[in-house]
Amino acid sequence: MPAGLLDSYALGAGYDEMFVSPGVPREHCRAVVDALAGLTAEDLADARRRADVAFLNLGITFTVYSESAGIERIFPFDLVPRVMAQQEWRKVELGLGQRIRALNAFVQDAYNEQRIVEKGIIPGEVIFSSPNYQPAVRGFTPPGGVWIHISGIDLVRDADGTLYVLEDNTRTPSGVSYVLQNRLISTRVLPRLFAQSGVAVVGDYANHLHDAIRSIRHDGPAVILTPGVYNSAYYEHTFLAKQMGVQLVEGRDMIVRDGRLAMKTTRGLQPVSSVYRRVDEEFLDPLNFQPDSVLGVPGLFDVYRAGGLCLANAIGTGIADDKSVFPYVPEMIRFYLGEEPLLPNVPTYRGADEGACEYILAHLSELVTKPTNASGGYGVVIGHQCDERQLADVAKLIEADPGGFVAQPLIKLSTCPTLIDGEFQPRRVDLRPFVVYDGVEPWVLPGGLTRVALREGSFIVNSSQGGGSKDTWVLDGSA
Incomplete structure (x- = not known):
């Protein structure tokens, strides 16, 4: 391996996804490391340039609101893949399927029988005081009993190698288009490396998504409802519409007539049976919501x-990804499925719980605090990176509204070799696998979106705050 490339890679302090120790790759990563060893600095620089051009030509962008007035830029992509062994992935796949079945059952129960409250497993106020609780769907069961058709479950790996669930995203999870395009770019700019590795395919995601949405109703086409071109994830909306072979529509393109939702076309009104909504539920219908x-x-x-x-996802699914509800998911799995959780939660303290607020305030410098109703990494405070004044400011916010925070x-976070200024450096990563559920069997996209904190020392991987991504290679044993 040429000096100055992976030979000089210095491991981070925790778990590295590719190496056990300096120069010693993990067993399932050996083929990838050997293939990378055959690439020169010039090869990597050329691949980097071609990847940038491809992303530019494809229009793969994301709006970063934390920069200036919110600028749109090319989605940062790192050439070095995150590699996962087939055996480990199977455990992840089973754990995610289990989790989504339980969360779907929870949403159904929360708006109907409320058995989990009656049994004292989840306090009623946790559900009913949630800003994501939607009274309009009390007593309602969606077609097929499916609430959560699409979800993105964030996973993180600790220093001992354990994978934890950090967060559930069950409203309008984004990022899957970048998974699919990352794979396209990988195969274009590093074709030999990809071909030698035996990687599970991801290209059939759109078919699974379309089938899950249409499996409930067949008396009309499916559409994707977008807020429009100014939405930060608009690129993803257009990409998925093309991949699924469905129309991308805005609210003004549809109308309700004779008790049916219809799409306006040049040939008149066409009834619509299924809507994959990328519009927040409070904006879906001005007669009933905002x-x-x-x-x-x-x-x-x-x-x-x-x-x-x-509707995918159903109205009301926000209670399933409320950060105050998150600590109870393991008990949901036991209650609804009669099974032990296959994927552990990151331990979570609810500010509203007795004694928890005092504990959080006493250990602010050691904890990560989050507002319960925020996403995209906004409002997250990493205690050990704060000075005394910053910690005091956070403490005031928590004292004023204990129930508004978790810790x-x-x-x-594990690290992965990342190409920074022409050399490989460790950068922290997480993983967002995507799950499609049709009410029968959850299907998990092999791999998912590996997000990478591009700034040295950073724990914030969110693309909305300047993070990047990697292709995630789940080995299928074919190499």
Whole structure:
């Protein structure tokens, strides 16, 4: 291996995804490391240039609101893949499927029988005081009983190699288009490396998603509802519409007539049976939710409530990814499925719980605190990176609203070799696998979105705050 490339790679302090110790790759990574060893600095620089051009030509962008006034830039992509062994992935796959079945059962129960509250497993106020609880769907069961058709479950690996669930995303999870395009770019710019590795395919995601949405109703086409071109994930909306072979529509492109949702076309109105919504539920219908919304369709909720429409994800799924609900997911799995959780939660302290607020305040410098109703990494405070003034400011916010915060121990996050300024350096990563559920059997996209904190020492991997991504290679044993 040429000096100055992987030979000079210095491991980080925790678990490295590719190496056991300096110069010693993990067993399942040996073929990838050997292939990388055959690449010169010039090869990597050329691959980097070609990847950048490909992303630019494909228009793969993301809006970073934390920069200037919110600029749109090319989605940062690192050439070095994250590699996962087939055996480990199978455990992840089973654990994610288990989790989604339990979360779907929880949402159904929360809006209907509320057995989990009656049994004292989850306090009622945790559910009913959640800003994500949607009273409009009380007593409602969506078509097929499926609430969570699409989810993105964030996983992190601690220093001892354990994979933990950090967060559930069950409303409108984003990022899957980058998984698919990362794979396309990998095969284009590093074809020999990819071909030699035996990697599970990801290209059939759109088919699984389309089938899951259409499996509920067949009396009309499916569409993707987007807020429009100014949404940060608009690229993903257009990409998925093309991949699924469906129309991308805005609220103004549809109308409710005679109890059905219809799409306006040059040939007149066409009934729609399924909507993959990328619009937040409060903006879906100005007659039933936010009255000044121009993003939705007046009367859409009435059609949905009457059973005339499949919405993916269903209205009300936000309670399943509320950070105050998160600590109870292991008990949900035991209660609804009668099984032990296959994937552990990151330990989580709810500020509203007795004694928890005092503990959080006493250990702020050791914990990661999060607002319960924020996403994208916003509002996250990593205690050990704060000075006394910053910690005091956070303490005031928590004291004023204990129930508005949760805290977790700092998971070190595993590292992965990342090409930085022409050399390989360790950078922290997490993983967002995507799960598609049709009410029968969850399907997990092999791999998912590996997000990488590009700044040295950073724990924030979110693309909305300047993080990047890697292709995730799940080995299928074919190499």
